[in-house]
Amino acid sequence: MVREAKLALEDGTLLRGEGFGFETVKSGEVVFATGMTGYVEALTDPSYKGQILMLTYPLQGNYGISSRWYQSDGIKAEGLIVREECKKPSHHMAEKTLSDFLEEYEIPGISGVDTRALTIKIREKGTMKGALATEDIEDDELIRLAIEQPDIRELDLVDKVSVKEPKVLHEEYNDRIAIIDCGTKNNIIKALLEREVSVALLPYNTSPDKILEYDPDAILVSNGPGDPTRVKEAIETVKRLSERLPIFGICFGQQIIALAFNAKIYKMKFGHRGANQPVKNLETGEVAITSQNHGFAVDPKSIDEKSIKITHLNLNDGTVEGIQHRELPIMAVQYHPEAGPGPHDTYKIFDKFVEIMREY
Structure with missing residues (x-):
């Protein structure tokens, strides 16, 4: 069954897609990364704490997850935004899927988002506060969470x-x-x-x-x-x-x-x-x-x-x-x-x- 997910931005934008990973609501600064590979290393990079990570390369999860690629003891990003999530990865070292990985660390993911358009928006307006939901929540409430969260400059991360x-x-x-x-x-x-x-x-x-x-x-x-x-x-x-x-x-x-x-x-x-x-x-x-x-x-x-x-x-x-x-x-x-x-x-x-x- 397709699980709906929503991403709200501080300017009132609301994007809908398909949820994967853990069912929850998380907020953070929405940023984009341009690497064609390396989603495991990026998600486990402690520098992404406090941020919802968007990956600009359209297909993510295609080679699965290996603990050998971790850059810390687990996922540090607050959420993940992708264009397409690969549900059946292929790699000899893969231990689990991307969705399983997110679920293990209680992190929400959203796929089906036009990441190209969202990247252009962030390049034009700058990084934005956002909130990502993979469980039921009213649109207005999600937008409020995006707007009212502290700026990243106010957080001791x-x-x-x-x-x-x-x-x-x-x-x-x-x-x-x-x-x-x-x-x-x-x-x-x-x-x-x-x-x-x-x-x-x-x-x-x-x-x-x-x-x-x-x-x-x-x-x-x-x-x-x-x-x-x-x-x-x-x-x-x-x-x-x-x-x-x-x-x-x-x-x-x-x-x-x-x-x-x-x-x-x-x-x-x-x-x-x-x-x-x-x-x-x-x-x-x-x-x-x-x-x-x-x-x-x-x-x-x-x-x-x-x-x-x-x-x-x-x-x-x-x-x-x-x-x-x-x-x-x-x-x-x-x-x-x-x-x-x-x-x-x-x-x-x-x-x-x-x-x-x-x-x-």
Whole structure:
């Protein structure tokens, strides 16, 4: 039997489709991602917490779900919007269907939506608050939920995805990076372990003194959801440890580092989400196609050029994609070098992280 689903937007738009996944009502910021594959990695990416994810590629679920592709311990997005849901996937590693996956984590999905038209709408008007229902609810009530929910800038989302207790992986390795966990993707941890670097995964609000107790050789500030200006503990940690240890940042982590050096952050109109963002390295001239997931960015006009230099730019819109301190061993990138999903063009950035750490 076909189950009706509805998506309401804060401007009063109401879209109808076929429901799949869990029967519930969820609200969040409606965003789009442009990757042709990678729906498992995207749904489990902690940076999507607080957001209803729309995938622009029309067919989703066709190769099923494997836990090997998870980027966290489960789905973090609030809901899923697709043009067409594949009910009979085909892949030798598939463990379940997309609908079963959503149901397992109590997440609603809607298919049969004109995702091309909705993507154009978001590109023109910007990301919008929305509410997705796969159970009975009055249209007016669903629209009200979309309108009255808090703006994503008013939510403390990092606390919902960061580890609650420290975890140390591969203590036997000689080098160790302490990750300030704002919503770390599994591929980041894997990239470090592949280079025989021990990882201390620490809650985002771990004090600088406590971090030093783990005797790290460097610090990495991870990706994460929401507005970085709300994560004052991580900003303060970078300030206090900036002259003690090498510090690296990925995505949200770049914004945290920029804020620690008095730069400003702004909310983008619709952000960068997908696996096809061209980024230019200003030092080498090299252009790489990158995986990205962010709705906030560093304001280049606010950067103190005496201490911080811009190292990478986005070739689509000129946004800041990389920064580096002129004297201290501190660097960050806005894109995701670990991919998951996406191209591996920039995977070697982890080699640079490790080289800086070992030379320090």
